[in-house]
Amino acid sequence: MLRRLPSWVCEATTGKDMLVSTAFVNARIYTVNPEQPWAEAMLVDGPTITAIGTEDHIRDVAPSEAEIVDLQGRMVMPGIHDAHLHLLFSGLKFRFEPRLSPGADSRQIIRDLTSCPCAHPRDAHGNEWVVGGEFFPPAVGEVDRRFLDEAFPDQPVFLYDYSIHHGLANTRALELAGVDETVADPPGGRFLRRSSGELTGEMVEQARWPVMRAIPDHPEQVSAEAVAWAVSMCHRYGITSVQEASANPQALRAFRALEQQKALHLRIAAHLVWREEGFGGASAAELDQLIENRHQWRSEHVDTGFVKIWLDGAPLPPHTTQAGLTEEGDVEKSKILVPPAELTEALTRFDAAGLTVKIHCAGEGAVRTALDAIAHVRRHNGPEGPAHEVAHAGFISEQDYGRFQELNVTAEMSPAMWHIPEYGLQDGFRFRTVLDHGAWMTVGSDWIITENPNLFPGLQGMLQHGNQAVDLTAALEAVTIVGARAIGRQDVQGSLEVGKSADFIVLDRHLFDIPIEETGATQVLATVFEGTTVYTAP
Template sequence: MATADKVFVNGKIYCIEPRNKCVEAVAIKDGKYLAVGTEKEMEDFVSSVTEVVDLEGKTVLPGFHDMHTHAINGAYKQIFECSLPEGQGITLDLILNVIREYVKDHPDFKWITGGNWPFHLLSQLHKELLDQIDSTRPIILIDFSTHNAWVNSKTLEIAGIDSTTPDPEGGQIIKDDQGEPTGVLLENALNLIQPHIPERKKEDIYKAGEWLSEYLNSFGITAIKDPAVYEELLDVYVSLAKRNKLHFRLATHLLWKCDYGNAIPYEQQIELVYNRDKYKHDRINTNYAKMFLDGVPAFKTGAFLEPYAGDKKENYDWKKMLLVDPEELKEDLVKLDKEGVTVKMHATGDAAVRIGLDAIQAAREQNGYSGLLHEIAHNGWVHREDIVRFKKLHAVAEFSPMFWYPSVFHKQKETILGKERADRTYPIRSIQQTGANVVRGSDWPIVPTPDPWVALETMVTRQNPYIDSSEILNPDEKLKLEEAIELFTINAAKTMSLEHVAGSIETGKFADMIVIDRDLFNISSKDISNVKVLETLVEGEVVYESKGEKSLEA
């Protein structure tokens, strides 16, 4: 009989598979579960060298997975950029005060960068507001979607943008009645300023990476997908892994023919995908790519089958909203599928979702089922006829960010899309009920935090967790708690090809687990967002321990 390195007893340990299985003890050896069951059953694995930990009745779950987090970039923004306030009731005055203080506190910064300004302020934004704060240094503030920017006059001057500058393809320079740029740049217009922004210091990016693991582990996150990775980020991830500082499992979606957020030419992106193997590590899987099919509804750049509210149908062509040619997309999917590369496609509108599914169908028809679980990311709106296609095509529906509840953002969508269509947002349960694989991503730092507990609560309630309100958004799409947890655990593990080693607490799997401060199945669903992680373990080793709580003792 093997001897365990650690045994955890006296707990409520939710195994996830099979569903609703709960045990009181586990034994761990060499980073994997040696046994799962009763405290009595664990006695056979205990010797004088075994560390026995009393869970004191606390709840244990498998480590959570975040299937859409721009992790290093989020960490960098948190540490080195001006982070604007987010949430309900954010005003322009509040944002300007934050910018003003940040500029004053960083006199040595040659460029002021940051962001996450909300869409509802768009009509109020102007370069002169930023000029009044600082007209000598360029200021660039990205919106919550990362697709648009608000800049001052100095930035426009450096980029050579003036009244004569034409809109780039797929983008717009907002101009006033006199034809002068206002300082707001939409979609691909960001590419006009991108080449002028100084490169981030390598040492700062590494500092962000060093900070990242503990931050993610503090939320119980033990595996992630970074959905927009390029060589600079790969170098950091690999460095962390080689120094045993990457305390989570990682899948890197390498950019493929993408313009957003970087100035890397297509040729370099494609070359990196084909040279991806040199970055592999035990905890890093690089067999993934990322494409953008459309923009975002808030700025009327999401591709919808029907026109936006107030737009005339005879003047509307949804194909012009796409960022890719549908036939080229099919060719690329077929090619990448054959190469063993799993593709994640950004698609917010139902037209974009449809062409993404069409491309996956083309790959299945030409290559057969390769076993690769290609993904549609976001899925804000999915046409009813396409709901069943996810299951049929072995396609993954990844839902992010977490605004599947009534909020100021949803009110904006009602204005842009019309209330009936807006209220059909995020059909999580509809797709889940077909038997398709459904997962969740945070999209941090598009949202202010990768904290999964707010997202879990709102997936179950479809209510705003920050206010006392009975209003529910699309209640038919609520999930049961046990269903919702699977999106964060075993379902996500499948999309990372880790279901045999992670995603549930089972004998032979890696001991990636979290200890939390309350029993999810015996509290109000409105209390889920208050969950605190006490400990996070990866392969049986404690990688995070809450400083505010009494630690578990052997």
């Protein structure tokens, strides 16, 4: 039977329990397989690709009962791998929490918070917490809890700033968190104060932890709905595989709930949070226990063989907390959030256990500290351990580029806002230099910072980054097969080959034929995961 776009979705591809053959024909299939980079047609049996090649060949080998899907000459490519996003946080943020108007001042913030029919989590004492974001400090002017106290004298409020690394709490939230004027700045964090010494309510980096620990979890059903929506957004943008960069207990419970409902149509490499109590939503001891018991949370689509470490902050004003290098080339140690000896000990232990570690590094100094620790691990445990990752990898010293390939470290580029002029990050993210040094490079959206996980604008930016631009082949490899390699799934996903999972997307344009400046506007017409159509464009 022949079907045509836009109603090309086959009932046969909507049920994984039936082993049904579907022949996708009349397509331009970019396989990302160097031995067979292009094909015209593909045969899928259940969740698996069983043949790929010319249309004549596929029609010859297809069973007589096979569905025939005419893709009308559309471009097909493997499903995208997003190397860095936050499914639960993004789902809650964009579906259930108050969203602040861009550039909102204090009055607009209050209007936004009070007009939102949002789901506020309730603690054991009946307090409904207002949690939202993100405020832009220059727009607010004086960042102080006074304006929140006037509008919410009895209700706790916590707002993220635009970096997600800092926040603002009102008096009630500070009280419930046990924070008063006597509180001392923690290692790696700072409580801002008025000239009188009183707390303003603004907290930098790890100073947020007491308040964030006090925020109650949403009901598990809300978290599951948030993740389900986030997964649907991934499908909309052609993403079939992700690295969850903050797999805390709440996220893992939501993943499990969806998996049990057979509704988790996404591969998740879950980076379990180590030590970072803000993003982890639990105490350091509880997070350690989660890593210890990681196998309990593993499932068909969730791999818990990964860990996330935050080594420094964010390169965004007014609180630039990234660890750079001094003029003498030394690491800014005051901005390193994990003492190097503790980092090395943890990495050595995780590496020996076969866990792949993603290390958040915003500045050159953090990158060097991470590479130094990994170098110790390679000497101590041997060179054959997991390919650990430097997350963000936006600013790297010239002396350190060659160490990525030498130490088998993946440069995970999740630039998020690098191409927005007002943030001043355009000089970073040296894609060409990373590849010229023989390193593996992946790309992530850092969804939570961005409005959605759409990676096509980022791909366009990679093609237009001056002398740091890369060609389209390299850019597509970064979001497909290299991403699969980073999570040890290159034999299953990342390219369209016989025996691999039928994870692919249909695009509205031929990326290799269009002007570069049209790449970012690419639309996904359909997303297929394990042979099941999980998204079709309206």
